[in-house]
Amino acid sequence: MAGQSSGKRRTAWLWYLPLVLPFIATLWVPFYSSLEPQWNGIPFFYWYQFLWIFISAALTLFVYFTTNGKN
Amino acid sequence: MNWIALAVFVLLFGFVTILGFAASHWRRGDLDLLHEWGLAGRRFGTLVTWFLLGGDLYTAYTFIAVPALVFGAGAIGFFAVPYTIIVYPIVFVVFPRLWSVCRHHGYITAADFVRGRFDSSWLALAIAVTGLFATMPYIALQLVGLQVVIGAMGLPATGLAGDLPLVIAFVILAAFTYTSGLRAPASIAIVKDILIYVTIIVAVVVIPINLGGFGKIFAAVPPAKLLLAPPTADNLGAYSAFATLALGSALALFLYPHSITGVLSSNSRHVIRRNAAFLPAYSFVLGLIALLGFMAIAAGVDKAPEFADYFKRYGSNFTVPALILNQFPAWFAGFAFAAIGIGALVPAAIMSIATANLFTRNIYKEYVNRDCTPKQEAQMAKIVSLIVKVGALAFIIFLPLQYAIQLQLLGGIWMSQTLPAVLIGLYTRWLHRWALLLGWASGISLGTWMAATAGKTAFSTSVFPLAIGGLTVPGYAALYALVLNIAVSVVFTVLFDLVGVGRGRDSTAPADYHV
Numbered sequence: 272m273a274g275q276s277s278g279k280r281r282t283a284w285l286w287y288l289p290l291v292l293p294f295i296a297t298l299w300v301p302f303y304s305s306l307e308p309q310w311n312g313i314p315f316f317y318w319y320q321f322l323w324i325f326i327s328a329a330l331t332l333f334v335y336f337t338t339n340g341k342n
Numbered sequence: 343m344n345w346i347a348l349a350v351f352v353l354l355f356g357f358v359t360i361l362g363f364a365a366s367h368w369r370r371g372d373l374d375l376l377h378e379w380g381l382a383g384r385r386f387g388t389l390v391t392w393f394l395l396g397g398d399l400y401t402a403y404t405f406i407a408v409p410a411l412v413f414g415a416g417a418i419g420f421f422a423v424p425y426t427i428i429v430y431p432i433v434f435v436v437f438p439r440l441w442s443v444c445r446h447h448g449y450i451t452a453a454d455f456v457r458g459r460f461d462s463s464w465l466a467l468a469i470a471v472t473g474l475f476a477t478m479p480y481i482a483l484q485l486v487g488l489q490v491v492i493g494a495m496g497l498p499a500t501g502l503a504g505d506l507p508l509v510i511a512f513v514i515l516a517a518f519t520y521t522s523g524l525r526a527p528a529s530i531a532i533v534k535d536i537l538i539y540v541t542i543i544v545a546v547v548v549i550p551i552n553l554g555g556f557g558k559i560f561a562a563v564p565p566a567k568l569l570l571a572p573p574t575a576d577n578l579g580a581y582s583a584f585a586t587l588a589l590g591s592a593l594a595l596f597l598y599p600h601s602i603t604g605v606l607s608s609n610s611r612h613v614i615r616r617n618a619a620f621l622p623a624y625s626f627v628l629g630l631i632a633l634l635g636f637m638a639i640a641a642g643v644d645k646a647p648e649f650a651d652y653f654k655r656y657g658s659n660f661t662v663p664a665l666i667l668n669q670f671p672a673w674f675a676g677f678a679f680a681a682i683g684i685g686a687l688v689p690a691a692i693m694s695i696a697t698a699n700l701f702t703r704n705i706y707k708e709y710v711n712r713d714c715t716p717k718q719e720a721q722m723a724k725i726v727s728l729i730v731k732v733g734a735l736a737f738i739i740f741l742p743l744q745y746a747i748q749l750q751l752l753g754g755i756w757m758s759q760t761l762p763a764v765l766i767g768l769y770t771r772w773l774h775r776w777a778l779l780l781g782w783a784s785g786i787s788l789g790t791w792m793a794a795t796a797g798k799t800a801f802s803t804s805v806f807p808l809a810i811g812g813l814t815v816p817g818y819a820a821l822y823a824l825v826l827n828i829a830v831s832v833v834f835t836v837l838f839d840l841v842g843v844g845r846g847r848d849s850t851a852p853a854d855y856h857v
Contacts, residue, residue, distance in 0.1 A: 290431035297424035298589060300581040304570050312557025316569055320423045321629050327427050328622035331434050335615050 286338050293327040343496040344667075350676025351495060351683065354537070355511070358530045358684050362518030365525040376719045377450055379523035380699040381607045384445060388616050390528055391608040394692075395617060396624045397531030398604045399595065400538070402487030402686035403480070405631055409665075410658040412635025413644075416567025418580055420632055424588040426625035429595050434618035437596060438611035439768045439855040445606075446854045451696075452602050452764045453704040459767050461846025462775035463708060468782050469760050470704035473599040474697055476753030480598075481693045481734040482746040484686040485512070489738065490656050491679040494663035499655060505739050511687070512735045519691045519731075520724050524607055527691035534688050537681035539627060545678075546630045549637050549669050559633075562640035577814040583805045586817035594758040594820060597765070599696035600689065611857075631662075638665045690731070698727035748801035752793055755804060758820040759785035762831050768855065771848055777834035785827030792819035 296302075297320065306314040369385045371378035386394060404422075411419030440455065449455045452473065457466035485508060492507045493499045518526045550556050560568065570580035595601060608614055643649055643664035652660045666678045702723040707714055714722070737746060763778045773781075796819065797803035806819045 287435060290435065293427050293431060294589075297427050298585045300570065300585050304572070304581065306569060309557075312555055312560060314560060314568065316417065317420070317629075317633070320420065320427070321626065323427055324423070324622050324625045324629065327430065328619055331430055331622075332619040334434070335619055 283338070287334060289330045289334055292330060293323060296323050296326075344494075344672055344675065346672035347495045347676035347679060348497070350673050351491075351680045354533075354677070354680035355514075355683065358533050358687070359514050359518065361529050361533065362514070362526040363521060365518070365529040366522035368522075368525050368529060373521075373523055374717045374720045376699065376702065376716065376723055377448070379720050380695055380702075380723055381450060381603065382524040382528060384607055384609055386528065386608050386613070387610075388608075388613045388620075390532075391604070391613050392617050392620055393531045393535050394528045394607065395601075395604045395621060397527065397534050397685070397688040398600055398692045399621075399689075400624050400628060400685075401480075401484055401689040402682050403483040403689075404628065405538075405682050405685060406487045406490055406659050406662055407483075408628065408632050409635035409638065410661045412632050413638050413661040414635075414658045416563065417570045418584055418587075419635060420629075421584050421587040421591070422632060423625065423629045424585075425591045425595075426628055427622070428588065429592040430618045430622055430625075432592060433596055433605075433621075434615055436765055436768060437605050437614050437618075440602070440764075441605060441608065441611045441614055442857045443768070443850055443854045446857055447850065450606065451599065451700050451703050452597065452760065453700060456763050456767060457704070457708075458849035459771065460763070460775040460778065461848065462779070465763060465775050465779050465782075466704055466708070468779055469763055470700050472756050472760050472782075472786075473700050476757040477599050477693050477697050478730065478734060479737075479746050479749035479753055480600075481690050481697075481730065482737045483750055484690040484693075485734060485738045486659070486743060486746065488683050488686040490659050491663055491682045493652065493656065494660070494667060495676070495679060508739070509735065511683070512731060515687050515691060516728055516731050519694060519727055523724075524603065524692065524695055527688045527695075528607070530684065530691075531688045534681065534684045535624075537677065538685060541678045541681045542627050542630050544674070545634065545637075545666075545669075549634075549641070549665070552669055553637065553640050559637055559640040563636050567639075576812055577807075577816070579816060583816045583818070586821045587805065590758060590818035590821035590824070591754065593761055593765075593824070594754055597757050597760050599700050600693040603692060603696040603699060634662055634665055638662070641665060641668055643668050690734070694727040694730045694734075695723075697730050698723040701726045751801060751804050752790060755789035755793055755820040755823060756786055758824050759789065759827050761824060762828055766828075771845075772835065773831050774835040774838045774843065775846060776843060777831045777838055780834050781827040781829075781831030784830045785823040788826050789819050789823030792822060 303319045304316055308315055310318045366373060371383040373379045377383060408419060408422050444455055447458055449458065453466040453470035456469050457463060488511055489508055497507055498504045550559060553559055570584055573579045573581050605614060638661045644653060649664045666675050702719055706722050707719060759782050762773060762781055766773060792806040793804050794800045796806040804819050805816050806822060807814050807816045808822060
């Protein structure tokens with residue numbers, strides 16, 4: 272964009288890094304493939320995945336706000 | 343014959359039919375123009391896009407098949423959740439670029455973009471044909487979802503009477519899609535999504551109360567199904583299958599023509615970015631829907647004598663209807679079945695519009711009638727969307743269900759092979775157009791071969807046991823094929839550049855991806 276310094280451009284991609292977290296959290300299966308600790312009778316494997324639905328959405332919203340001017 | 347359920351079902355169906363036809367007046371535009379009929383004039387804001395994409399991506403088949411998989415195979419069926427978790431960061435980062443360049447150049451399909459970017463009509467044709475072949479079985483499977491709930495209400499399943507409700511639903515669908523284009527499924531998606539959210543939230547509150555709590559539900563699931571089988575010394579087993587299914591499916595989802603149609607119909611790139619943060623609400627619903635599979639085990643629906651015939655007829659696809667009939671009064675069953683049935687109409691409509699857009703722009707206009715007028719273009723698309731739906735209906739009525747399931751399985755593998763040209767192409771033109779075509783062909787070949795040889799019978803599974811050294815890594819064939827695809831594309835790019843094979847002209851400029 273006109274007027275934006277090249278330095279800012281080069282580091283703009285860093286703001287997107289939080290979006291890598293959901294990949295690591297959900298694709299590294301050994302980390303969460305267990306029954307314990309349970310929550311309300313629900314095994315860890317299942318409530319962990321539900322939790323990451325919310326965390327990823329929150330991260331995406333966060334990145335949306337922090338990158339809004341930086342197109 | 344469940345008259346009460348049927349009455350509620352017909353009422354809701356009638357309502358959305360009226361809505362579908364009325365939609366042609368919504369955000370008025372000249373429906374004789376392809377981008378008005380096929381992309382609703384790119385007018386949809388954040389909320390409508392949320393309903394549209396939600397209705398588009400979370401299909402009737404999803405609601406039937408995911409619980410069926412969890413019911414039958416257990417934890418592995420849950421891959422749908424991480425799949426829909428990681429898809430949205432991809433959408434957030436990548437798809438605004440596609441939106442911008444398509445808006446700027448008037449592109450309606452992914453193949454349009456590839457044509458402009460790489461100046462290769464062969465590559466564009468490959469992308470278009472892949473989209474066509476991958477989407478058509480998917481439309482057929484939506485009709486299957488409809489068929490199961492119609493059967494669940496006690497309507498006859500065999501002979502002409504059995505096919506009649508499906509044909510009626512299809513005719514309604516075809517009619518309002520023809521007249522209103524994308525506006526029809528967009529308006530109906532609002533109703534569908536509300537019905538689904540209400541149904542699932544009620545189900546997830548009421549059924550555990552009926553069954554004694556989540557603890558009791560999970561306790562009823564056999565241990566082998568409750569968790570993924572841990573890897574052994576020489577086989578990564580369910581772990582790698584689970585992760586690769588999630589990743590591979592996430593990479594492919596937004597390459598499908600109906601996803602791209604949904605994305606391109608929005609009125610700004612920010613609509614896409616915002617939706618990437620809000621669409622996960624549907625992932626939450628999908629996770630709850632998956633849990634219905636376990637609730638069905640706990641409720642013992644597979645042992646109930648009144649459902650025995652139905653399970654024989656529909657297999658594990660009957661899991662969700664059985665659970666609903668078992669746990670709820672007839673009127674709510676009608677409500678829930680309407681949610682699923684309408685949930686078939688929305689994606690079927692969008693998929694048929696998307697395939698029509700593809701055929702019209704990238705085959706008809708490209709190869710048959712270069713100088714067609716906008717009106718001819720739109721007219722062709724309307725007719726094609728009709729033909730595609732008739733084809734899907736004929737497929738479901740006359741051919742065994744297995745064929746549609748197998749084709750859809752292959753479709754997912756094929757769709758992934760368009761990733762290098764479309765997604766990588768959004769960032770760089772370094773890959774050579776002919777190398778991309780070779781890569782695509784390699785990926786399609788390997789993926790198809792893997793699906794054919796992976797299971798006990800051909801095309802029964804898409805998880806291929808890849809042997810690396812002494813270790814077996816079962817993984818989604820789409821992902822393995824994609825790796826080969828990219829490798830071939832890279833190697834041949836270097837080779838072709840060395841020899842000096844022409845790269846053609848890029849019609850896009852870097853700024854186009856940011857407007």
